[in-house]
Amino acid sequence: MREITFSEALGEAMFEEMSRDPTIFTYGEDIAKQGGIFGAYKSLLGKFPDRVIDTPISEEVIFGSALGAALAGMRPVAEFHFADFLFTGMTAIANQIMKFRYMTGGQAKLHLVLRGPDGISKSAAAQHSESIETIFMHIPGIKVIVPSTPYDMKGLFKTALRSDDPVICFEHKMLYGLKGPVPEEEYYIPFGQADIKKEGKDVTVVATSRMVHESLKAAKNLSKEGIDVEVIDLRTLVPWDREKVLESVKKTHRLVVAHETWKRGGWSAEVASVVQEEVFDYLDAPILRVGAYNVHIPFSPPLQDFVVPDSKSVEDAVRKVVGGAV
């Protein structure tokens, strides 16, 4: 199969769906002329000169206008530039977009997508490194997608562009350049279907985004110690695939949940809690969580490395839940 990058996968999804649906248009800071800070929209402006728009630095309006445009018959794809700047216009999302349909008794289908980069990169420091997907899982009212591969990026994003509900998509900065197989034929990935990225029998590791890759790396290392790890990529957090996770835990009896965001109150707590509510009797060890220390992302490389989890953090957690039993 041909290989394309994560960033190209996003560009293809946009291109195909914009060709099909004339109501899709996209806007944000630096996305038209530059094609986005990570270049995903490079050829989009040439193809759709009226539907790719550079906007002022006005986040509350970038997000809030997506609601208005959706209500008035378009399907906006608004870019948040860096996940940190979701906060800058957060009220338009949390108070308007996420509440609108419910408050109005289900009157509207909100055809709108918010998307952009999140996560760490090389020392972008505290105001350009945020992963805050958990917040959008906590507040009801938006579907949350968190792709980890070019294949998932394209398939999930195409589904987002046909969704009848608002969707937010988090694209990890370190993944844009990642290459992977993506078929030429059209495909869609439904929300709420986790993907088993690696099968295993001893421990289940549930992860998303960059941490899927760190978990796969950990699984590879741990296999040398005879520990067989199953890596489940949730792919979407709202909805999340409870069934697949429960099935896996029933098989492995051990669970580690890993994300880049802060451990305290991170979505791993939600997953861990549901698992113990549902299949407590199957568990052979406490569920462990892997996440960042509860501080901001520091600038200096050794500090950032210390704060943010990586494959070693996953390995340590897995060894601990196995506790010599394997």
Next chain:
Amino acid sequence: MEYSKEFLQSLYVTMVRIRTFEKKAEELFLQGKLPGFIHLYIGEEAIAAGAMVNLRRDDYITSTHRGHGHMIAKGADIKKMMAELYGKETGYCKGKGGSMHIADLSIGVLGANGEVAGGLPIAAGAGMAIKLQKKDNVVVSFFGDGASNRGAFHEALNWCSIYKLPVIFLNENNQFASTERVQETTSVANIADRAIGYNIPGVSIDGNDVIAVYETVKAAVERARSGGGPTLIEAKTYRIKGHFVGDPTLYRQEQEVEEHWANEPIGRFEKRLKELGMLGEEEKKNIWELAKKEVEEAVKFAEESPYPAPEEALTDLFVDDTGYDY
């Protein structure tokens, strides 16, 4: 011109020190020695230099992502600045902040800012504190043309106007907000015109003329100190370098940059000083050499300084260094 040679040379020296620091930072970044990303102030030096001579050490400023020049003009220690750019323990923020988050409360610098227009509400708050404490300090809030499209700008101007706060809003209109030209994203030809809506004075000046900046800010500072309230000053300049070091600048032609380079503030002021007989060749040479020496020493200091110990990442969240774990 009724100014003394000493005074005029001091403005020149400040601009030269900023330029020299920025050139070095650019060189070091391109050599791969600085992590993260940096935004240079080259070509905009007259604004920081002309504005800051009006301020006392205990007056406040809020800065931006393009803040090195503001720091230097306000009297920052460039050794600590350089060490911060390197992510070293001896830096202003102990390596936690980097270029975009440098602050020095001891000289009234309430922080650079990674969030565009993030400083304006902070300036409003400092203005309130000054007023409540019946002090005669002032705040100068620096921000870009792009920042003037954020709600925070409009809210802060209205706020400071109604409470008559001692805040000078100093807009650095360098014609660009990353890839976007000011004309494409801004509803007014002069950002100073926005003052009308908030019933405060708005002045548009040549930001590459250090004397014009000095005189305009002087009047605004006097007004603010004596309880007259805020002023909006637009200093028109041009961003000579890319948005950040490494920016491919696909949005403009090199020729345009060359045309503007002819108008850069240091060369212009140098010519004026020479015409006045206030800058001899030997003096000029000495000023540049001293600046170079100072920056070289800062680089040496930064390079010889250690990185922070990884565990240092867990300090400084709260005063008792708790809160990072659970």
